[in-house]
Amino acid sequence: MNPLTNNSADSDIVLVEDDLELSQLTQEYLSKNGFNVIVIHDGLEASRRIPEINPALVILDIMLPNLTGMEVCKLVREQYRGFILMLTALDEDMDQMLGLELGADDYIIKPVQPRLLLSRIKAVLRRSRNSSSNEVNNPILPKDRNQIIIGHLSVQTNSRKVCWKQQEITLTTGEYDLLTLLAHRPDEIIHRDLLARDLRGVEYDGLDRTIDRKVSRLRKKLENFTGKNPIKTVRAKGYLLSSCELKD
Template sequence: MQTIVLVEDDLELAELTKERLEREGFSVQHEENGEAGRDAIVDAQPDLVVLDIMLPGIDGFEVCCQVRPQYVGPILILTARDEDLDEILGLELGADDFVTKPVKPRLLLARIRALLRRTRMEPVQQAHDSVHIGSLSVDASRREAQVEGREIDLTTTEFDLLWYLATHAGEVVSRQDIYQGLFQYDYDGLDRSVDVYISRLRNRLGDQPSSPHYIKTVRGVGYLMAGEKK
């Protein structure tokens, strides 16, 4: 049974969400504040976290920031504030997806399942188990990446994006390509999530924003993983 830690201070919403997820076969642990949520995530190491932003004590952004060094699973952020700044800040701190409340239960469930599918991707579904591009090595079977022999810590979405780019090295991929390949839905022309993920990934790889070595921006088109894959 897959496990979820739900961190939400709205008790009525939390109970409804917990009941719905449990009916779908998930085991759900609910926490009401940031400190308890942080500790539960680190201790339980759940398959997925659903994290509200506006929490008593430390907020969801701070929880996300504090748990990321010790938790690599997917984090889905919930917020009642429909502002781009919230989304960008949440993604920069290591969240994997972002849903604005009030959210339809079917939509929340679909996003959760999509994140879990990406986490469970089997290497046999890939054309190759590993890809090497210069000093970058990406291993799908272990879900590990190294640069110059140094292992880099990646979230679920960061690894999936890196694997997608690495397996398409030498090709220009559009935002639409990335959305279809990673999230299985169309790019709406406005969402900036992919740009934030790319920025985070460049930081992980040690790429300089002004002259990136690995992930290059092709203005008006998309992104290019430079180099030849082996």
């Protein structure tokens, strides 16, 4: 049994893939590594079952019968906050962009390399667990390691709840993880390569815009509550969370 899973709900993965052979091979490989994999072959069924199952992670193909992966992603994001990993072909750059805009957290190129997929899954779940159990060092409030408070923004690391002036901000798992990375070091530039390694488990190649799109989604959500732009872009370097924008 993989030590990351421990037979808990953290080991539940929903794989949405209409290729029967590929889905079976992927299910067998992940199961051997300690995960409980629920396979769904139909987009419409996936849109109904993902919120009900509420897995730790969803692996979602783009081309599906009845509903596309894009449509599924958009529908389930209204109820499901967990991590969504899109499967995309090499020639589907626009699909990658649209998937991230609709609420996907990351993507992986088909044909899927099993070890790369497993590595990506482990990195995601490890980060979620470390955040929940408060293993990340918190330099902001050493007397209260269960939350980070910057101005009117509070990030509760035990419950993974984010509030602005006591109003909860609904974030996906990927958005929450990004925010905690920035919030642990406010007013400090966090470089894209660090964000790529920590959030995606890959090295930043200078071209990939996945992190930029994730920042854009998080920024829009924060702006809706704060009326300001608390996440600043530092050209050719990365991003910082401005404490001034989170105060009156």
